[in-house]
Amino acid sequence: MDTYLNGELDDLTRSQIQKLIKDQNVLVNGQPVSKTGQKVVANDKITVNIPEEEPIKAVPENIPIEVVYEDQDVIVVNKPQGMVVHPAAGHPDKTLVNAILYHCQINDDDVIRPGIVHRIDKDTSGLLMIAKNNLAKQSLMKQLKDKSNLREYLAIVHGNFKEKKGKITAPLGRSKFDRKKQAVVEDGRHAVTHFEVLEQFEDYSLLKLKLETGRTHQIRVHMQYIGHPVAGDPLYGPKNTLPGKGQFLHAQTLGFEHPRTHEWMQFSIEPPKIFQDTLKQLRSQH
Template identity: 55%
Template sequence: MDNQKIQISEEQKGQRLDKILSLINEEWSRSQVQQWIKAGNVLVNGTASKANYKCQEGDSIEITIEEPEELDITPEDIPLDIYYEDADVIVVNKPKGMVVHPAPGHTSGTLVNALMYHCKDLSGINGVMRPGIVHRIDKDTSGLLMVAKNDMAHEKLVKQLQEKTVTRKYNALVHGVIPHDAGTIDAPIGRDKRDRQSMTVTDDNSRHAVTHFHVLERFRDFTFIECQLETGRTHQIRVHMKYIGYPLAGDPKYGPRKTVDLNGQALHAAVLGFVHPRTEEYLEFEAPLPAYFIEFLETLRIDR
C-alpha cells in the first residue's frame, strides 16, 4: 500500500479536491481519483471528504493507493518492434491500430498483452489493466513508447513526464496549408460537455496543455508538420490542431466530415528521449514513418 501526502498551496485554494489530485500525476485520471475519494482512500486533514470539496490553503491531503491486484490479463504472443530493452526499461514502436492497454470489454490484442508475454517483469504501479505503462498514445497513432519494468523505473519516468523533461516529437499530416513556419499552441484541454468521449479546448475542468509545431513540408491541401509536446493531455495534438483550424488528416473524431481514409489519424510518435532511471544517461530514439504514411506523402508530392 502506497501513502502519499500533499499540502494545499495558496495557488490551489478554492479548487475542487478531485481536480487538484488529477493534476498532480498525469497517470491519475479524474475518474480514478473520484473512485479513491468515494472509497475513503483520500483524507483531508484526517477526515474523508467529497470530490467537490473546495480545498483551503494549508489543507493536508493523504492519498492511500491500494496494492495492485494480481495481474489477470492474458499474455499473448504478439510480435513487438523493440528499440531498446534492459532490466528497467523497454522502448517499443507501437503499430497503428493497436490499443496500448486492456479495458473492460477489450482485454486482448493490446500492447500490454504482448509485453506480458515478452517480459514477465512489469511495474505494478498502474494496476491490473496497465502494468508498466508510463504514458500512452492513441490506438491509431503509431510510434515510440517507454515502458517500466519495475516500480523504481516507473516512478522516475513519471517524474520526468511531470517535470516536462521527456523529449516527445510527433509527425502529423494536417488539412490546410499552414502559412507560418512554426507556432506554439497554449490552450487548456478538458472533456467536451456535449460528447464525453471527446476532448476540447475549454476553461471548464481543463488541464494546462502546450504543443509546439513547425512545418516540414507543404502540399496543395495539406501540411506535414512536426509537433513537440510540452504536456501530455489526452488527444492533445489532435485537439490543438483542430483548435487552430488545421485538423489531422484521417482523424474520425476531430477531423472534418470529409477527410482522407487512412484508418485513423495521420500521427506518428517519431522521437522519444528520456534519462535512464538507473544509469541517468540520456537516451533518445527515433522511429521512421510507417509505410502507409510515407505512401500518402508520396501521392501528395506527385499531386503537387
C-alpha cells in the first residue's frame, strides 16, 4: 500500500504516507488500513484523508549569527553549514529565520519566511541577503528576477577539467525517479551556471561558480550533469568522496543594488574552516 501510494501522491514522502496509514487515514473499500504492507488489489477503491497541518510560524530564537552588514533595509549574514534557512516540515525551529527574528525587526506579513528573498541549502555555507521591510523585499526580488545581482560560489568538485571556463545551460525540474531530487529534464525551468577552474588537484578541482538563474539545487545538479559532482554531496555525489559534513559548496560573494540608496553593495566571505583545511590537504597531497 505505501509503495503504491508513494507512486500516486507526488506531494507526500514515503514516511508521511506510512504515518497516514498508521493513523488510519487510508481506507480501502471503506475500511481503514492499519498495515503499510497491505497488498493492493485490482478494483480496490482507495481513499486517502490528509489532515490539515498545523501552521508553522517562525518565532524568535536566541541563536548566534554572523552579521556581515546591516542597515534599516537589509541584513547580510554568513549562514553556517548545517543551518536551514527557514522553518518547514521537519525543521520547525533553529533556522536562520528564527535567529534573524531574535536579532532584529522584520516587517513582513510572511510568517514562515519573513524577509527571505533567496535561499541556500542547509549544508551550503555563505552569504545570504535578507529584506527588513517590503521596500527592500520587492527591490531584491526584482533584482533576482532581472538577474542584475551577483552570486558567486566556491566549490570543490570531483575530477579535472581540460577547459578553464564553461557555461552550463540545462533546464531543471523535479526528478521523475526520486521526488527528493532535482534533475535536468526537458520540460524543466531555464537554468544557467557559469564556472571557472581556479585550481586542480589529484581527482578534485576548485571552481568559482556564478549563478545566472537560481533554481533549487542548481549548482549541485548542473555539476553532476557534466560529470563533476560537488565533493561531499550526499544527494548528487558519489559515496567515495572527501570527508566532511555535506557538500563543499560556499556562497562566497554577494552583490546587489541597495533598495533605498541604489548604491551597489558587494560582500565576500571566506569559506568555513573545514573547507579551508580540506583545500590545504589537497594542495599538500598534490
